[in-house]
Amino acid sequence: MLPLNATIVHITEESPSIRTFFFDLEFETMEPGQFVMVWIRGVDEVPMGLSRKNSITVQKVGEATSKLFELKEGDSFGLRGPFGKGFSLPSKGEKILIIAGGVGSAPLAPYADAACAVDSKVDTILGARSADDLIFEERFAAAGEVYVSTDDGSKGTKGFVTDILSRLDVLLYDRIAVCGPEIMMASVFRLLEDRKVLEKAEFSLHRYFKCGIGVCGACCIDRSGLRVCKDGPVFSGVQLLDSELGRYTRDASGRRVKI
């Protein structure tokens, strides 16, 4: 598919560096955790999780995201997707733990919405650098309990999501869904591995995407050789055993880069 034309209908300032862009397309079949390739014409095309069936939530980090931040309502960008494998949807009544760090909340908020819609009980550990950087707290709160951690202690527990996680009884949950900076996910992974609950945990990974459709191989992870763009971005904890998670990633040339 060629990129669809998405016109921005509304922009929400979620935090100083994070904005949600609502567009005039609805990806009705979207599974929470799936992503779209966002084409900022003349600049670059980058992957973004869908934060709703008609929105992406973007942190400004570099060239493409900065250009995106220059766009106004009525402007447009290209969209291909939704692509990849999302989080496994909960069944009615299951107990869910969501662990979201920073902009990692973007693909997890629709997961909380979906879980809530089937009457799952959802607890969320929401981490960010500071109170200002917390996003989608209300959406998670609408689905259940929210435990907040901030690096600077400006809200909730001072410290990391793992500080909260280590105090919870993870055995109580049927599913655990994780997305955030890789360092955070690696700590969570080790903790859940120790507690022997990896088989019920899912992690949404980030790697450098070129094709985004599972052909080029740029996003493959060691040692499984699985493609983050097509076999993921959401992987079960078991799939990530003995993987590169938290150790290295690859840059656009395919060179390994330490994390």
Next chain:
Amino acid sequence: MLPLNATIVHITEESPSIRTFFFDLEFETMEPGQFVMVWIRGVDEVPMGLSRKNSITVQKVGEATSKLFELKEGDSFGLRGPFGKGFSLPSKGEKILIIAGGVGSAPLAPYADAACAVDSKVDTILGARSADDLIFEERFAAAGEVYVSTDDGSKGTKGFVTDILSRLDVLLYDRIAVCGPEIMMASVFRLLEDRKVLEKAEFSLHRYFKCGIGVCGACCIDRSGLRVCKDGPVFSGVQLLDSELGRYTRDASGRRVKI
């Protein structure tokens, strides 16, 4: 579509120069009057009306048909189709007149079958050079009355189908379906035009086919510019008013050739 592989399962000798080849494919959607392109590999590909959903009935006239006559049961040829527009199917209880000359019976026999199946009353004028060359007489007879004419008088009326046609009250029929040598069809056309019943008559035309799928233009007729392979081969009498029918045809180079 590429040619399908059709294996000959049975061959019937219909007359000294006409054989029916049954093959192992069934064109379930076939409308009587539609044709297939028959590919005798290494030789040529020629159009043939479907005489059943799984047979063609071929008169040996030149290179391709002679090669076809060399094939035995178990041999195969290529088939593309069914293509084109067939005869309009009758409604229950309608009265049909079929006028078939020589191998022109081939696409008309399934029409008689179809008409019979919806309880139409079918009269057939069946013409051929001699008694030996009459084909599908039983199939037409199963559907209703058959009036036979032969050029040499070896069976039925001595003369042409028009000799019988001129004696019938064509106003009695709801539909008239015609296929045979062009000279014959032209005479029938003139007669039906005189009787002012062209709008209920349909004629199946032959022109030189190249693509067979309505793109190249080799088979277009004057003055309408209609394509025999796609807009036909079956045309209503009205479509053929002021046409080249019976006057000229075009050879493979596109040159006009008198009939």
Next chain:
Amino acid sequence: MYTLTGLELKNPTILAAGILGTTGASLCRVACEGGAGAVVTKSIGPMPKTGHPNPSMVRLECGFLNAMGLPNPSYPGFLQELEIAKKDSGVPVIASIFGGTAAEFTEVAEGLLPGKPDAFELNVSCPHAEGYGAAVGTNPCLVEAITAAVKDVVNVPVWVKLSPNVSDITCIGTAAESGGADAVVAINTLKGMAIDIESGYPVLGNRSGGLSGKAVKPVAVKCVYDLYTALEIPIIGVGGVSSWQDAVEMMMAGASAVQIGSAVYDRVDIFSEISTGIEAFLQRKGYSNVKRLIGLSHEMV
């Protein structure tokens, strides 16, 4: 109405050469019922040719393969068809011609002049042309010479139809321009082939042929884009156009008009459908006219 090499077109969709162009009546039908803004005849040569044995065209999963082998009744035989097309089509009629040498091209062009074609299209790109081993159209010197020779003997616009089966199409396009071409037409079919695996026989009577239809559109768009950068004269885009979106894409790449061939398979009135679609697009985008689209993608950087 807009002007293309001096011809007045009511819309930028043109029937491609070799498609429904055997008879004058068929050309009229494409113009009147089909809605084409202009029509190109089948390619006419110096001698009658029956073409290759069938199968001469098959539909593939993506696109079409054909090897007609330039069947044509030669220019004396085609004159009457040209006259009918001129009389009744109501649109510009472009005579497509071919030959093995410049002399054959001029012979055919002069032979058709009495039919008063509105322009000539030189088919130097047929992969099956004889005379010079490979097709005439892979040799820039020959293309320039042939174009110049035809320009010399006719006083109507001359378009040159280019083959994509070359290392660098702009080099052939430049040769046509140097020879005095009023426009280039890109592209003719890509060399291609299909084999019947049940028997091992190549499917086409001529064994191999030319690929057209949806499969070749990205190739055609690229050729048009490159030609737009290299040439001053207009480019007519052809190859896989089967929707108004395709036509707009081709024009944004640099085409002043599009030709439509294989897509008549779907429906003869594809021309009116596409030109209506283009009009609606122009309206929605607020573009004053179709010229705004031509080469637009070159500005988007």
Next chain:
Amino acid sequence: MYTLTGLELKNPTILAAGILGTTGASLCRVACEGGAGAVVTKSIGPMPKTGHPNPSMVRLECGFLNAMGLPNPSYPGFLQELEIAKKDSGVPVIASIFGGTAAEFTEVAEGLLPGKPDAFELNVSCPHAEGYGAAVGTNPCLVEAITAAVKDVVNVPVWVKLSPNVSDITCIGTAAESGGADAVVAINTLKGMAIDIESGYPVLGNRSGGLSGKAVKPVAVKCVYDLYTALEIPIIGVGGVSSWQDAVEMMMAGASAVQIGSAVYDRVDIFSEISTGIEAFLQRKGYSNVKRLIGLSHEMV
């Protein structure tokens, strides 16, 4: 098991260059889970390259367009991946390499030799290669020189991958053969382009790129057919193979094996699916082995 330029292949399906070939683990997955008879790495060059900006690949109605821009970590960076592939894939691993000059090609080949690739594939056909204006692969002298230079420094088979973007692919194939190539691989992608009509921007970050997938199969079959007539060395067919029927067609045209690229989009185990399909076809037809198919269409006249 059968032998191709001295390599033992358990089946005639090979992963094409630039597809799932960035990491050793990915190559192993294609061999083990996917069932490929051999795997080709992504093309490796002398210097690290990040490639073109995205979009670098899009799916079209027919086929795919890509302009990756040869991203690669250079040969020192790739050695560890090659070693993993060699250790764990269990199939021959062919190193695809590129450069702008013969010296660069030999530098890369020698640099990868410690990884013990089973063969080298010379990518002289990338439309985006720098150094010589057009791609290296359109110049027969360069192709011959590069092939000979690499043959000189390695003692494993050398395959040369050909571009279809030339007037006559047999001329480049012959040059590769003269240079000592053990096989040629045909075809790389066709030059192509797509434009986003909403904005006028070319869709690919590099503006234009290469067409692959179903759209190019007839072109690839024709190239393989022509090369089979012209060359003595084996031909490996690639371009649009996505079913066992396509693979059989390619082999009947003259391919000794097929490579599969874009079709991994559908499923990674396309290799086992196709090789199972070929086996079943051989059985049904009573052919003793796959070699019976190679070039069969040339005998059907």
